[in-house]
Amino acid sequence: MSSKTMFAQQYDARDNKLHLNQVPIPEPREHELLVKIKNASLCHSDVMLFEPNDQGLILGQNPVTIGHEATGTVVGRGSGEAANKFKDGDNVGFLCAVECCFDCVNCRTVHNSWCVTGKTKMQGFSLDGYFQEYAVVDARAAMVLPEGLDVNTAAPLFCAGVTAFHGIQDCELDPGQWVAVIGCGGLGHLGIQYAKAMGLKVIGLDIADQALEEAKTCGADHVFNSIKDKDWKDKVLEITGGGVDAAVNFTASKKSYDDCPAIIKPGQGLLMVVGIPRDPLQLNALDxxxxxxxxxxxxxxxxxxxxxxxxxxxxHNIQPHQTLFKLEELPKMIELMNSHKAQGRMGVVFEGK
Known part of the structure; x- marks a missing residue:
């Protein structure tokens, strides 16, 4: 491999498979940073590329490097004002939305997907993402890692972490209230840690025993396997005195969404939608x-x-529990995710300078 090329795990829609390709190292534009990726982690959204779905995932270039969750070290910068706020050697994390204005009301208060320019693209889907040795990222969507976060392991915080944090915080619960975390894997194990740090009482729900063990390790007060325990809904109602104050669903399971209303406290409870099932949700309009x-x-x-x-x-020392692999092992990581055999998050650590 030359000094101008790198290895990348790229999805190819023509055969619906991953390929470890040798590709050019990108050059940063005016507003961009060139980052040596240190840690890239796998998100369920990445796996959705391989599945039929009607939830709005748009593939752009083909093939495309997958992955939208990473941390790394700045090794180059554009000449613009935003890029010059960083220096070479900074350890950074970043989000994957690019080509948006970052300044309209939607970018500031809703999501970059709804930028008024209509030009937003997502790295890892419509543009090259982070399962490659180097990536360009928008400096406006990047930040230097605070002290205490390790660039070699912090990648999950820059999608799963931000998502899980706001999934819990946006419920606007008071300390001592009950929250159900549905799906205790890559997102949920972080959601439980955030909930406990906010003083909430937590019930963890999953269909995989290893995920429930992870939930207990992260501080869940009670856990239930919703397949093996036929009385789990009654037990939740009994423990909480009539239902949880919020149910935060981190899964891609439509059935788990269908089950949520039965455990939410009537008249004041909240269903927080985070996970994206393949099929659209169905809600009872009368409810x-x-x-x-x-x-x-x-x-x-x-x-x-x-x-x-x-x-x-x-x-609060929120730590993603991450199993680490090599870049060429990404297909194995996807297989583990699809078979529900993974605990926490799975990631790639890039070695070398």
Missing amino acids: IALGRYRVKGSNNGTCYNMRPAIEFSAK
Whole structure:
């Protein structure tokens, strides 16, 4: 491999497979940083590329390097004002939305996906992502890692962490209230840590025993396997005195969403939508109209709400539990995710300078 090329794990829609390709190292534009990737982690959204879905994932270039969750070290910069706020050697994390303005009301308060320019693209889907040795990232969506976060292991915080933090925080619960974390894997194990750091009482729900063990390690007060324990809904109602104050669903399971209303406290409880199932959700309009429960969404963040999540993580020692692999082992990571055999997050650590 020459000094101008690198290895990248690229999805090719023509055969619906990954290929470890040798590709050129990109050059940063005026507003971009060139980052030597240190840690890239796998998100369920990455795996959705291989599946039929109608939830809005748009593939752009083909083939495309997958991965939208990483940390790394700045090794080059464009000449613009945003890029010059960083220096070579800075350890950084970043979000994957690019080509948006970062300044309109939607970018600032909703999500970069709805930028008024209509030009937003997502690295890892419509442009090359982070399962490659170097990547260019928008300096406006990047931040220097706070003290206490390790560039070699912090990648999950820059999608899963920001998503899980806001999934819990946006429920607006008070300390001592009950939250159900549905799906205790890559997102949920972080959500449980955030919930406990915010003083909440937590019930962890999953269908994989290893994920429930992870939930207990992260501080969940009670855990239930919703397949093996036929009485889990009754037990949740009994423990919480009538239902949880919020149910935060981190899964891609439509059935788990269908099960949520039964465990939410009537009249004041909240269903927080985070995970994206392959099929659209079905909600009972009468339940919503009569106030049985409320529905709210929480997404993977913008550069404006990224920093509070990351700084909270550093302050409260929120640690992603991550199993590490080599770049060429990414297909194995995807297989483990699809078979529900993984605990926590799975990531690649890039060795060398």
